Amino acid sequence: MRIAHISATPLALAFKEPYHWAGRVDFGATVVLVEVETDAGITGVGESTAASQAEGTVGALQGAVAHSFVGESVFDIERLLMRARYLGGFNHTPWFANLVLAGLEMALWDVIGKASGRPVYQLLGGAVRDQVDYFGFPQGDAAEELAEDARALAEAGYSVIYMKVGRGEATDLRNVAAVREAIGDLRLRLDANGAWTVPEAIHMIGRLARFEPEWIEQPTAPLSIAALRQVKESVGVPVAADQSVFTLHDVYEICRQRAADAIVLSPHETGGLLAFRKAAAVAEAAGVPICLHGQSVSSITDAAQHHVALSIPNLTEGNQIMHQLLVEDLVSAPDLTPHHGVLGMLDTAGLGIELDRDAIARAAELYEGDERYHGV
Numbered sequence: 448m449r450i451a452h453i454s455a456t457p458l459a460l461a462f463k464e465p466y467h468w469a470g471r472v473d474f475g476a477t478v479v480l481v482e483v484e485t486d487a488g489i490t491g492v493g494e495s496t497a498a499s500q501a502e503g504t505v506g507a508l509q510g511a512v513a514h515s516f517v518g519e520s521v522f523d524i525e526r527l528l529m530r531a532r533y534l535g536g537f538n539h540t541p542w543f544a545n546l547v548l549a550g551l552e553m554a555l556w557d558v559i560g561k562a563s564g565r566p567v568y569q570l571l572g573g574a575v576r577d578q579v580d581y582f583g584f585p586q587g588d589a590a591e592e593l594a595e596d597a598r599a600l601a602e603a604g605y606s607v608i609y610m611k612v613g614r615g616e617a618t619d620l621r622n623v624a625a626v627r628e629a630i631g632d633l634r635l636r637l638d639a640n641g642a643w644t645v646p647e648a649i650h651m652i653g654r655l656a657r658f659e660p661e662w663i664e665q666p667t668a669p670l671s672i673a674a675l676r677q678v679k680e681s682v683g684v685p686v687a688a689d690q691s692v693f694t695l696h697d698v699y700e701i702c703r704q705r706a707a708d709a710i711v712l713s714p715h716e717t718g719g720l721l722a723f724r725k726a727a728a729v730a731e732a733a734g735v736p737i738c739l740h741g742q743s744v745s746s747i748t749d750a751a752q753h754h755v756a757l758s759i760p761n762l763t764e765g766n767q768i769m770h771q772l773l774v775e776d777l778v779s780a781p782d783l784t785p786h787h788g789v790l791g792m793l794d795t796a797g798l799g800i801e802l803d804r805d806a807i808a809r810a811a812e813l814y815e816g817d818e819r820y821h822g823v
């Protein structure tokens with residue numbers, strides 16, 4: 448079965464409410480829908496994140512990458528991706544290459560699953576668990592809003608609650624105190640998204656420790672593994688790496704330097720589901736757990752991530768899922784909303800999702816008509 452055509456469509460997805468984190472406030476997300484048509488009449492779908500400019504992702508996919516994939520066997524995923532990294536002009540941008548190629552790789556797994564009548568997780572080694580645990584992610588700006596949302600998530604049965612910090616000392620202390628009070632003794636994770644210098648991180652983690660966070664995620668800027676390690680060695684709270692890690696080589700360095708207690712990672716960052724498994728295996732060898740990272744995406748990604756998560760031995764509980772933040776999703780079935788914080792097996796062939804073509808048309812129109820999404 449050979450690849451006949453690859454299309455890449457930029458889509459804009461609005462959030463239900465403003466999304467507050469250390470870097471800025473987001474109103475929506477931009478993604479790129481990737482569709483792979485084959486000479487057997489089977490079409491696979493995937494989703495790339497926009498990597499800040501959707502035009503760059505679309506251009507990269509429809510240029511040299513598509514040219515090098517068309518006419519090739521869909522079953523040669525690893526070889527095709529290796530070649531794309533050279534032909535696609537990605538030599539100096541390996542992280543960008545991964546973001547671009549991830550959606551294409553997902554679509555190839557969807558094709559192979561549909562052709563073989565197997566759900567994707569069975570093509571990735573099979574399930575080692577029958578459900579994946581996801582965290583509750585309270586939304587809002589003020590402490591009262593966050594606490595109200597957190598209380599509802601706790602009542603809905605989520606066992607891990609995750610929230611943003613790095614928004615200023617007084618704000619962080621107020622928000623975390625309110626959420627901790629709202630959720631009782633549930634597990635609480637705090638994510639600074641790289642907002643702090645080393646001394647700021649040591650100071651803030653010291654002040655936040657009394658709220659008993661399970662871990663502090665990405666306290667320091669992404670490019671310094673040394674900074675992460677210095678913080679980890681200076682505080683009594685576990686530290687997780689997120690934006691410091693894209694490739695399996697990054698995972699190796701974090702593990703070799705013992706710079707984090709956990710690694711938060713997505714198949715977008717690794718360049719696909721297979722690369723995610725390889726990266727997870729590097730961490731597994733170091734005794735480090737992997738937590739799914741959710742970028743601003745639709746259920747297409749959440750389904751693909753769920754398949755690979757079912758197959759990862761060293762996966763944590765409290766993984767990230769993001770489509771619930773959207774006004775309108777791109778998937779009509781199945782419902783990927785976790786119940787009591789967990790989502791079970793997806794046993795339809797391929798990624799096992801049905802696209803909502805009307806919603807996709809609206810998202811394409813929103814992208815075309817609203818320039819605010821062109822830099823998200």
Ligand SMILES: [Mg+2]
Nearest residue numbers: 638664689711
């Ligand atoms: Mg994070």
